[in-house]
Amino acid sequence: MTLMLRTEGLAKTFTLHLRGGMMLPVLSGIDLEVHAGECVVLSGPSGAGKSTLMRSLYGNYRAEAGRILVRHGGEMVDIASAEPRIVLAVRRETLGYVSQFLRVVPRVSTLDIVADELITRGRDPAAAAVLLSRLNIPRRLHDIPPATFSGGEQQRVNLARGFIAGHPILLLDEPTASLDAENRAVVVEMIREAKQRGTAIVAICHDAEVRDAIADRLFPLTPAREAA
Amino acid sequence: MTLLSARGLSLRFGAIPALVDVDVDLWQGEVLAIVGESGSGKTTLLNVLSGRVTPDAGHVFYRDPHGLEHDVHAMPSPALRTLHRSDWGFVHQDPRQNLRMNVSAGGNVGERLMARGARHYGNIRAEAIDWLTQVEIDASRVDDLPRTFSGGMLQRLQIARTLVTHPRLVFMDEPTGGLDVSVQARLLDLIRTLVARLGIAAVLVTHDIAVARLLAHRIAVMQRGRIVETGLTDQVLDDPQHAYTQLLVSSVLQA
Structure with missing residues (x-):
């Protein structure tokens, strides 16, 4: 199987300047490999650094040490050291991320939020409405900005936006946390289909049932702790 | 290739250092936000980058559509005016200025x-x-x-x-400052859409971090005339490294 993502000796410590330079070590010596068509679920107790690792993989957090190699086009790009515009290109073409909470431009309609992902890639936006409907966001809500939606609805909009472009690598932070059983099943099915297409997936998922359904293997993290 | 690049910009207003050894690179189609509090040198930097104010030291280079590089502050003023009328645009905080x-x-x-x-x-x-x-x-x-x-x-x-x-390059000085919040949101969405659709590069000065997050690919944080931190917008705002950026980000009210 094609290697899609690999970290080598990845480390992350937060330095809190407003707390007298207090150091919070979260990750050290992380060596993770994810292949095409595989779903790796990050596991470990709260505070073990699962979200920090995921945000580092996306380039949202700056790695303190180590490399984050992502297969982008034909080559491996190191997210930890790449120029901002390269990271943006990797995010556009290769690396998708579904965060825990939806963050959008105020007053933009639900449909536009999802369709925009297709339009900016020069593709037909028609698929956006289909995917939203599949995630049980009915047509009558498509023209409304999601600000007034319930937590579960917002998460489904977030998932639609994350899945619509078909990135070869997907990072999913608690994709089913606030969903009911019916919608959980839809998301599990979408993840299965993505894997069949060869998408490499890294997920955080506390729901044991969903985890068992999507994970090919677990990647355990243990709290690093003890402030230096 | 960079569209605009500045090296070693310095400028003093009397005893006050407005710019201290500032480097800037802007790529085609890229939106760079310059953030920082009042008096940090943001607007001065914008004015120097756009050739409106001459620095004490340093150079600003602009690459024209033919690939030729121009030293903005060495250009004859008619040529600079032509540039401002054609390739460049300037959006002021107060539209009456324009x-x-x-x-x-x-x-x-x-x-x-x-x-x-x-x-x-x-x-x-x-x-x-x-x-x-x-x-x-x-x-x-x-x-x-x-x-x-x-x-x-x-x-x-x-x-x-x-x-x-x-224009290929637009300079914006607090384009949403002084507007009602509801008007601001609409204007921001408009700017975001137009800039993306036309592939315009922009340097945007704002004291509003939310505006920078919405519009900019990259952010430069200024304090006392220096760029203290620069990088991908979401990285700088979500994982700020410099003490001043951490203060700036943690001081924002959550609506």
């Missing part, structure tokens, strides 16, 4: 086209109306004077006037 208040809305937009050589009245008017519509000003207002417009409309008119010539 608009001609005794010329109709359509005239304000058409004037930029004429300055670039357009002569056919019908075409100019049609394009002006098209741009008014793009910035959500009703076409029926084309012959009205800007003084009959609200603050938000004036700002949208200024944006139409600036973008009508399809």
